[in-house]
Amino acid sequence: MSHVAEELRADITRLNVGLGERAYDILIGPGLFHEAGERIARLRPGARVGIVTDRHVAERHLATVEAALRAAGLTPTPVIVEPGEKSKCFRVFEEVVDALLAARIERRDVVLALGGGVVGDLAGFAAAALRRGVDFVQAPTSLLAQVDSSVGGKTGINSRHGKNLVGAFHQPILVLADSAALDTLPLREFRSGYAEVAKYGLIDNAPFFAWLERKWQEVFAGGPARIEAIATSCASKAAVVARDEKETGDRALLNLGHTFGHALEAGAGFSQRLLHGEAVAVGMAQAFRFSARQGLCSPEDALRVAAHLKTVGLPTRIRDIPGDLPDTDGLMDLIAQDKKVSRGALTFILARGIGRSFIARDVDPAELRAFLEAERGAI
């Protein structure tokens, strides 16, 4: 990763994702959507741009982006889908691909994903499949999308058999993370995305976690701390991706909190009752408590993790989640079904301390069960 500032406004941070000939820039800063046209035109002058977005985001940001593209001599065509996870399905995928073809997007043109992770995953897979691959630009508008889903090249849709089971690895040619665009994001969505920001500190960057403990209010408020938090998060993810593009090795660290988290999301029926980042927050707190119980990390670290998540308003225990959830056996079943569990052995991301996470490949199901049972009893 390199931070280069030349020909950029002082308040814009540039990261470069090093993937050889498919290397690309991530730009982070306020007002970037106003510059979307010149930035894309520099890479693909005169291109047609299919803008895939959802209705919420279109109402707030589409006019800005469209005007910027036109001003730079590009030809935008919006493709608007309904907001929400339901749009990551075969039917909407077909609609988007057909709309991009109707907009005559060809090999030298561009698909622009303007939205949260749903739009990014859907549009990215459409770009990967359209004419077997057209160029793709990410303009993430949720915090989760800016720090996580827009980096790494994973795209896809859901099937009736589960989430993200159909898709492609398709790297963008550019990521434009307009940090000011997050001001229109509902607070609960922002907070949910923040769980992933904290995750990067917990994985391997203890100073970043400590910085977040001091600066989180500024991150929520906007301004330089927000840009720095996004940039540090992106840089972490991009570094892992560059090392391990196809997720065979330590990219798995990014799943910290996600095995517990997915079981809880599934238990809550993947509903608005529990957002992804909220589930990850509970999952990370659990991963640290389980690590402490196993004598891997200090109880103080586990408490410190939970305390910070709680301070920003995130849940940290199963009982923080409204409504009913499966019992311990039900959760164990959901954990076993999780795709990160391969051929019997339970693989978990555990921690030896804040910033010292590791891949534990042989977690004993009995100990896990006992932990979950104890969690249920805990006040």
Added chain:
Amino acid sequence: MSHVAEELRADITRLNVGLGERAYDILIGPGLFHEAGERIARLRPGARVGIVTDRHVAERHLATVEAALRAAGLTPTPVIVEPGEKSKCFRVFEEVVDALLAARIERRDVVLALGGGVVGDLAGFAAAALRRGVDFVQAPTSLLAQVDSSVGGKTGINSRHGKNLVGAFHQPILVLADSAALDTLPLREFRSGYAEVAKYGLIDNAPFFAWLERKWQEVFAGGPARIEAIATSCASKAAVVARDEKETGDRALLNLGHTFGHALEAGAGFSQRLLHGEAVAVGMAQAFRFSARQGLCSPEDALRVAAHLKTVGLPTRIRDIPGDLPDTDGLMDLIAQDKKVSRGALTFILARGIGRSFIARDVDPAELRAFLEAERGAI
């Protein structure tokens, strides 16, 4: 390309497609489907194998392949689609992906395409998209699939906007071309595939074309000449693919006869009235006649091309196609719409002689029109 015979029956030819770490073997010979199990098990021992096939092929070859897989300790699950181009659509794509997920095909498992080009393209795209890419084996059962569609890694489906507009580049890990499986192929389908065989001679292998002129009856009858024709064709295509995997340069030579051909197929409504290879046969004859008219190649070569295609029973002129077709202006419109025509300039594959094809990037539309008009008048 290398021809290595070790540990193979004498009547089996092995080609290796050199794509670095994604290099793979193409095996060609009679009875290979009986060995499908051991050959796949050698690469992916114990794997589950989702066999995508169509009803025609299933009736004739599925039992053999399934038994062979089971005998080698693999776990096959058939996924049977309706025969015909209509199955290359979003709806059937979703059905196939869902069926493969229901069969619990995971990252280390295999999708096997058992069928013609339709099944290969559909199953290949499903394999590419399933969990963002699972391994894929081609068991082509039509001549066209054995010499063309199974080599090169192009996979995909059609959209309402046109053919093959949605898909992925996804290389197989193995191609098993059972030359005896072609014995159940309807003669007209065999002949249509033969047009693509002849194409490889016309592109850059004049001795091969001359060999086909002498040996074509043996190719149709089966036996060593058939294997040799398939192997030479595959080797030609594989060499081009290895040089130019993503179709940016001279892979375009493989489109000899295809720009005219596609216009005719479109004109005939992509119906059984005109099979793809039949259209390509007319297209190749036209490409040579147009080249002769332009003074690029000798009239004798153009006559020789048409004579051979005619001898095997393929059409060589528009009037050989039953039913109505668009007039010259209609054909010109269809040619202009063809995806090989980029931004105004007409790109064609023309020839300086048999085996001396080249990419002509600036064909004058007026001369083309005059040629088509003259063709119409010709007896």
